[in-house]
Amino acid sequence: xxxxxxxxxxxxxxxxxxxxxxxxxxxxxxxxxxxxxxxxxxxxxxxxxxxxxxxxxxxxxxxxxxxxxxxxxxxxxxxxxxxxxxxxxxxxxxxxxxxxxxxxxxxxxxxxxxxxxxxxxxxxxxxxxxxxxxxxxxxxxxxxxxxxxxxxxxxxxxxxxxxxxxxxxxxxxxxxxxxxxxxxxxxxxxxxxxxxxxxxxxxxxxxxxxxxxxxxxxxxxxxxxxxxxxxx
DNA sequence: AACTCCCACAACCGCCACGAG
DNA sequence: ACTCGTGGCGGTTGTGGGAGT
Numbered sequence: 001x002x003x004x005x006x007x008x009x010x011x012x013x014x015x016x017x018x019x020x021x022x023x024x025x026x027x028x029x030x031x032x033x034x035x036x037x038x039x040x041x042x043x044x045x046x047x048x049x050x051x052x053x054x055x056x057x058x059x060x061x062x063x064x065x066x067x068x069x070x071x072x073x074x075x076x077x078x079x080x081x082x083x084x085x086x087x088x089x090x091x092x093x094x095x096x097x098x099x100x101x102x103x104x105x106x107x108x109x110x111x112x113x114x115x116x117x118x119x120x121x122x123x124x125x126x127x128x129x130x131x132x133x134x135x136x137x138x139x140x141x142x143x144x145x146x147x148x149x150x151x152x153x154x155x156x157x158x159x160x161x162x163x164x165x166x167x168x169x170x171x172x173x174x175x176x177x178x179x180x181x182x183x184x185x186x187x188x189x190x191x192x193x194x195x196x197x198x199x200x201x202x203x204x205x206x207x208x209x210x211x212x213x214x215x216x217x218x219x220x221x222x223x224x225x226x227x228x229x230x231x232x
Numbered sequence: 233a234a235c236t237c238c239c240a241c242a243a244c245c246g247c248c249a250c251g252a253g
Numbered sequence: 254a255c256t257c258g259t260g261g262c263g264g265t266t267g268t269g270g271g272a273g274t
Contacts (some may be wrong), residue, residue: 086262106239
């Protein structure tokens with residue numbers, strides 16, 4: 001495939017890029033990322049645009065620390081589903097899979113370090129401490145507590161057969177007293193909260209719409225296609 | 233005050249699934 | 254049925270800021 005005319009931008013997003021992306025998502029919706037990437041003139045990949053929107057610009061996002069309830073929910077759901085971050089995220093309104101993943105990563109690192117300290121390093125063979133039960137299958141992240149062995153196997157509501165690795169077992173046991181079993185309070189209704197209608201363009205967003213359209217027009221030839229969205 | 237460590241967050245990469253042609 | 258393009262997901266890395274020493 002032919003590369004874009006300009007070099008694809010990488011790295012941190014600027015405020016202006018955010019603004020442009022925001023406007024184009026409002027215009028075209030949050031599905032057609034490759035298209036948005038092209039017409040916006042951002043010189044970003046569609047993937048990058050999507051990620052920026054999902055993880056940062058989405059109006060429903062909650063920023064800041066996880067609440068104890070959320071932490072509990074993450075632990076509970078991870079025990080149930082493993083590293084299915086997007087799935088877990090759907091049960092936490094306003095949280096992204098990236099946020100949860102990051103939280104889990106630091107959380108587990110902390111736990112792993114605590115555990116390491118607790119266990120005398122001299123008493124155990126070091127190789128053993130690093131080899132997960134699934135060592136034969138290849139690399140497993142230290143914070144990957146496994147979950148059901150359902151890699152790309154579709155749904156896995158059935159919890160039978162879910163075996164946690166050593167770390168998770170320890171953590172689970174240590175926290176069992178804290179984590180009250182959850183009922184189905186985190187059912188689908190929670191998810192609905194996180195799906196607000198597309199925010200209406202604010203006045204401040206309008207200021208550059210004209211220029212944005214001009215950019216889009218110059219960028220590709222399918223301008224009319226976009227206008228059909230506006231005019232209905 | 234300077235330095236180090238840790239945490240939270242942002243972003244990229246690679247792989248896979250799915251739909252369109 | 255096959256190929257290709259795109260989006261979604263999970264893994265990983267880089268970085269800035271705050272806390273601790």
